[in-house]
Amino acid sequence: MSLSKAKLSRRKFLTLSGAALATATAASSLSSLKAVASSGTHSATTNSKGRKFVYSSCAICVNKCGLVAEVNNGVIRKLNPNPHFFKSRAMLCARGNAGAKVPYDPDRLKKPLIRVGERGEGKFKEVSWEEAYNYIAENVLKVIKKYENRSAIGFASTEGFQEEFFIHLANIVGSTNTVRHPTLCLASNIQGYSSVYGTYPDADILNADFVVMAGSNRAEAIITPDTIDMAKNHKKQTLVCIDPRATKTSAIADKWYPIKPGTDLALVLTMINIIISENLYDKEFVEKYTHGFAELAEHVKQYTAEWAEKECEIPASEIYWLAREFAKNAPQSVWYPGRRSSFYANDVYYRRACAILNAIVGAFDRKGGLVPKRGIKLKKHDFEFPLYDFTKKRLDAGALPFLDEKLPEEFKASAGLPTDSCAYISEKDGSWIVYRDAALAGNPYPLKGMFIYKQNPVESVPNRKKTVEFLKQMDFVCTIDVTMSDTAFYSDVVLPESTYLERWDPAESLGGIVPIVVTRQPVIDPLFDTKSMHQITVDLAKKFYDMPEFWEDSTEEDREYLKKYIKAVDVPMEHLVEESLSGYPGAFKMLMEKGVFYLNDKPVYGNLLKEGTRLKTRTGKIELYNVKYAERGLDPLPVYRKPSQGKPGQFRFVVGRHGQFTHASTQNNIYLLESYGDYENALWINSKVALERGLRAGDKVKVVSKAGEQIVKVMPTEFIRPDIVYYVHGFGRLSKGLSLVYNKGASEAAILYDYVETISGNACLHETFVDIQKV
Amino acid sequence: MSKKKYAIVLDDSKCIDCKACTLACKMENNVPTGLYNYRIWVAEKPVRGHFPNIKRSFQPSQCQQCENPPCVHVCPTKASYQTEDGVVLVDHDKCILCKYCMTACPYDARYESSNVHAIDKCTFCYHRLPEGREPACVETCPPKVRVFGDLNDPNSEVSKLLVEHETFTLKPEKGTKPKLYYIR
Ligand code: SF4
Ligand code: SF4
Numbered sequence: 032m033s034l035s036k037a038k039l040s041r042r043k044f045l046t047l048s049g050a051a052l053a054t055a056t057a058a059s060s061l062s063s064l065k066a067v068a069s070s071g072t073h074s075a076t077t078n079s080k081g082r083k084f085v086y087s088s089c090a091i092c093v094n095k096c097g098l099v100a101e102v103n104n105g106v107i108r109k110l111n112p113n114p115h116f117f118k119s120r121a122m123l124c125a126r127g128n129a130g131a132k133v134p135y136d137p138d139r140l141k142k143p144l145i146r147v148g149e150r151g152e153g154k155f156k157e158v159s160w161e162e163a164y165n166y167i168a169e170n171v172l173k174v175i176k177k178y179e180n181r182s183a184i185g186f187a188s189t190e191g192f193q194e195e196f197f198i199h200l201a202n203i204v205g206s207t208n209t210v211r212h213p214t215l216c217l218a219s220n221i222q223g224y225s226s227v228y229g230t231y232p233d234a235d236i237l238n239a240d241f242v243v244m245a246g247s248n249r250a251e252a253i254i255t256p257d258t259i260d261m262a263k264n265h266k267k268q269t270l271v272c273i274d275p276r277a278t279k280t281s282a283i284a285d286k287w288y289p290i291k292p293g294t295d296l297a298l299v300l301t302m303i304n305i306i307i308s309e310n311l312y313d314k315e316f317v318e319k320y321t322h323g324f325a326e327l328a329e330h331v332k333q334y335t336a337e338w339a340e341k342e343c344e345i346p347a348s349e350i351y352w353l354a355r356e357f358a359k360n361a362p363q364s365v366w367y368p369g370r371r372s373s374f375y376a377n378d379v380y381y382r383r384a385c386a387i388l389n390a391i392v393g394a395f396d397r398k399g400g401l402v403p404k405r406g407i408k409l410k411k412h413d414f415e416f417p418l419y420d421f422t423k424k425r426l427d428a429g430a431l432p433f434l435d436e437k438l439p440e441e442f443k444a445s446a447g448l449p450t451d452s453c454a455y456i457s458e459k460d461g462s463w464i465v466y467r468d469a470a471l472a473g474n475p476y477p478l479k480g481m482f483i484y485k486q487n488p489v490e491s492v493p494n495r496k497k498t499v500e501f502l503k504q505m506d507f508v509c510t511i512d513v514t515m516s517d518t519a520f521y522s523d524v525v526l527p528e529s530t531y532l533e534r535w536d537p538a539e540s541l542g543g544i545v546p547i548v549v550t551r552q553p554v555i556d557p558l559f560d561t562k563s564m565h566q567i568t569v570d571l572a573k574k575f576y577d578m579p580e581f582w583e584d585s586t587e588e589d590r591e592y593l594k595k596y597i598k599a600v601d602v603p604m605e606h607l608v609e610e611s612l613s614g615y616p617g618a619f620k621m622l623m624e625k626g627v628f629y630l631n632d633k634p635v636y637g638n639l640l641k642e643g644t645r646l647k648t649r650t651g652k653i654e655l656y657n658v659k660y661a662e663r664g665l666d667p668l669p670v671y672r673k674p675s676q677g678k679p680g681q682f683r684f685v686v687g688r689h690g691q692f693t694h695a696s697t698q699n700n701i702y703l704l705e706s707y708g709d710y711e712n713a714l715w716i717n718s719k720v721a722l723e724r725g726l727r728a729g730d731k732v733k734v735v736s737k738a739g740e741q742i743v744k745v746m747p748t749e750f751i752r753p754d755i756v757y758y759v760h761g762f763g764r765l766s767k768g769l770s771l772v773y774n775k776g777a778s779e780a781a782i783l784y785d786y787v788e789t790i791s792g793n794a795c796l797h798e799t800f801v802d803i804q805k806v
Numbered sequence: 807m808s809k810k811k812y813a814i815v816l817d818d819s820k821c822i823d824c825k826a827c828t829l830a831c832k833m834e835n836n837v838p839t840g841l842y843n844y845r846i847w848v849a850e851k852p853v854r855g856h857f858p859n860i861k862r863s864f865q866p867s868q869c870q871q872c873e874n875p876p877c878v879h880v881c882p883t884k885a886s887y888q889t890e891d892g893v894v895l896v897d898h899d900k901c902i903l904c905k906y907c908m909t910a911c912p913y914d915a916r917y918e919s920s921n922v923h924a925i926d927k928c929t930f931c932y933h934r935l936p937e938g939r940e941p942a943c944v945e946t947c948p949p950k951v952r953v954f955g956d957l958n959d960p961n962s963e964v965s966k967l968l969v970e971h972e973t974f975t976l977k978p979e980k981g982t983k984p985k986l987y988y989i990r
């Protein structure tokens with residue numbers, strides 16, 4: 032057998048996407064990566080000889096799984112799972128494993144860069160840190176003076192252990208305009224569940240007997256420990272998957288319902304109706320802990336299974352089964368709260384209904400149900416930051432005239448949604464789309480400078496064209512990242528951060544049913560001329576401290592505050608870690624020796640059900656009927672409204688995760704890209720529909736929405752409803768610095784339309800309809 | 807001293823096709839990049855039926871560590887060999903890249919590694935065993951699809967699983983006597 036034949040036959044082992052579509056050849060950067068990774072000689076800073084094992088934690092997604100790095104002569108050989116780290120059940124996923132090559136990625140940023148060509152042209156020159164800092168300080172000052180407004184400089188970031196220093200930087204500059212990821216992710220979820228329970232609980236999958244994953248794809252969107260518990264337990268617990276796509280979660284589920292997109296609320300309200308009318312609810316629990324049951328019972332009478340059958344396209348008999356089984360298994364029943372929930376304009380009401388469903392069967396704060404998160408309190412500095420006259424309140428706070436346009440047509444009138452202003456979970460988080468559109472409108476004031484850390488809004492915020500416009504209208508953009516993200520590509524200054532394997536990170540408490548504390552310590556010395564966000568903030572703080580002009584709208588006393596801040600944080604990170612753990616004797620030692628610190632490893636149930644405990648709701652009870660919503664003119668009980676519909680021939684575009692990728696940050700990793708099975712993404716379209724339209728695997732189509740268009744190859748499949756299409760996030764990128772995915776496949780942000788759910792400020796990713804044309 | 811007989815028992819119903827095993831193996835064993843370079847794979851089982859009456863499932867696999875390994879029998883240089891404890895290995899230095907073993911293997915478990923310039927395949931992470939460490943794929947798998955251990959030890963987890971569960975092997979008709987057992 033010739034080699035090429037042998038290679039071909041190996042194809043049969045690849046998964047669907049790979050088998051049908053593998054085409055491209057290996058990436059050009061491969062040889063240099065190999066050279067770097069195998070020689071280890073480039074690492075002049077490497078001072079450790081021999082083999083060692085170092086505890087740290089993964090940073091490729093939000094889970095922070097514990098790892099033990101095997102390091103050989105200063106080069107990472109392998110990242111292994113930390114057996115003590117029970118939150119991740121002693122595993123590392125594909126991404127965690129591929130992390131071993133992250134520091135050696137040839138596409139890494141190696142030195143600070145300043146743009147020399149047009150913005151977005153991709154021409155940069157390498158500069159020293161000092162030059163970069165001077166450039167930044169000058170430009171910050173220019174913006175502040177020109178607009179007499181410190182809030183004219185915005186700050187965008189996403190979660191991560193170093194993020195606190197980035198937020199400090201915003202405080203030092205004196206801007207109120209921070210914006211974070213929750214409104215692209217789970218803001219409506221938190222808002223919805225909190226409006227019922229006063230808290231956003233976790234699901235006790237480990238002990239649940241009946242689990243419903245609706246629009247939540249835990250097999251591919253890995254969340255520890257939920258994903259692992261779900262997969263391990265699936266034989267002994269009933270798992271129901273509700274999703275318009277047959278995801279990998281559906282593979283291990285007992286039942287899969289390809290629900291009509293946007294109708295989940297109808298299903299849940301109907302289940303509530305069945306459970307109440309058949310007397311299957313937990314009367315004692317409802318009486319003791321909830322508010323508004325009578326109103327709820329009356330309200331849901333209209334939602335019958337026969338009606339929901341038509342609405343959701345799930346047989347009424349199945350809906351009865353689902354409701355009865357859910358109640359029968361309670362309190363070991365979970366309607367999984369999901370995570371990414373930025374789907375529809377009525378998301379908050381849907382999430383409220385899910386929380387209510389769990390509440391009426393008594394599956395809250397009990398073993399196997401929804402359980403409030405706990406945390407471990409760490410000692411944190413209470414910094415006093417300077418105060419400035421030029422600081423204004425947030426630009427997305429208050430009434431915004433354009434907000435009405437941010438709602439889908441069908442949801443404009445009487446949809447129980449605010450149309451003049453938009454809420455968000457916290458002052459720190461903001462609402463990304465509203466923030467961007469306020470800046471584009473220059474209303475209430477111009478936003479002309481931007482610092483962006485560990486986030487890539489160009490590919491993560493819907494309607495890419497607008498985000499690029501948003502960046503282009505800036506006087507100044509500084510991005511801090513590890514690689515040249517699309518956002519970095521449109522920046523003026525790019526600061527290279529050290530990777531998570533090369534630095535100390537602050538200790539953080541990971542809240543959950545069983546909370547733990549983790550940190551990061553360097554596994555290897557930093558390669559290249561990179562710094563941590565911590566160091567960058569300290570350096571810039573010093574710079575600003577030394578600039579008299581920076582203090583013209585402030586007092587000497589305020590300037591002194593900054594000096595105190597610098598003194599407190601300009602210490603090696605391990606001191607800060609030790610200090611934050613000082614309340615727990617032996618904690619730092621345990622963290623270093625086991626890679627994790629915890630007070631105990633057993634869950635605690637019923638904390639919020641204790642006699643005399645008030646929940647953080649207006650009534651102190653579980654609010655089936657929300658008092659605050661009623662006062663504000665919102666629906667106090669979730670009301671179902673038909674989802675918006677596309678024109679005939681159009682498809683709804685749905686988004687979804689893949690186990691190989693974290694949002695848009697890991698597609699440019701050759702190992703993950705290859706284990707995905709192809710070098711570009713493809714459009715999932717129902718086989719029958721594809722046949723009708725004369726589309727075959729590999730054909731190219733143009734996907735056109737109100738926001739833009741993309742060309743992508745087609746993958747006909749049985750795994751998707753005929754009325755929707757889908758492709759994996761993170762391809763078709765704009766940055767030439769991402770050599771493997773630049774211009775390969777199709778971008779999601781480019782076609783997603785940018786509607787907003789105004790109770791939470793969430794993006795509505797599933798309110799996009801597309802036309803498909805063969806090219 | 808009783809000899810060991812290593813085996814892996816898999817409960818593939820738990821597999822979510824996350825490919826942590828594939829990546830862990832690549833990192834642990836210096837497997838080069840390339841879509842067809844791997845010691846371990848996750849296959850999607852053939853999907854029957856049409857939307858919405860379909861069921862997906864996955865089958866992770868690797869070299870079967872055959873007790874009667876055709877790859878060893880055909881190797882002209884004895885580069886492919888079997889250890890005392892039954893693990894089939896390739897001596898990279900002796901391999902002349904004739905690819906007989908690739909042709910002989912009914913499981914398509916071998917590939918040509920450009921990193922070692924030899925035919926390569928799963929070794930049960932033989933280098934890890936003296937340190938008391940599990941194979942990388944076993945260790946990293948989120949739902950722990952695989953259990954690795956010694957069949958000659960009746961108290962080992964693998965022996966117990968084989969007693970407790972009905973299992974099957976792949977392509978038994980080939981007479982290779984695989985030591986990868988799948989729980990039914
Ligand atoms: S789930 Fe995977 S990527 Fe996320 S932290 Fe854990 S190992 Fe890393
Ligand atoms: S690591 Fe485990 S769950 Fe993931 S693909 Fe491999 S066998 Fe399946």
Ligand code: SF4
Binds near residue numbers: 871876913
């Ligand atoms: S599976 Fe193939 S390579 Fe492995 S021992 Fe059997 S014949 Fe040899």
Ligand code: SF4
Binds near residue numbers: 831942
């Ligand atoms: S046992 Fe080791 S060599 Fe074999 S597939 Fe698993 S990780 Fe790879």
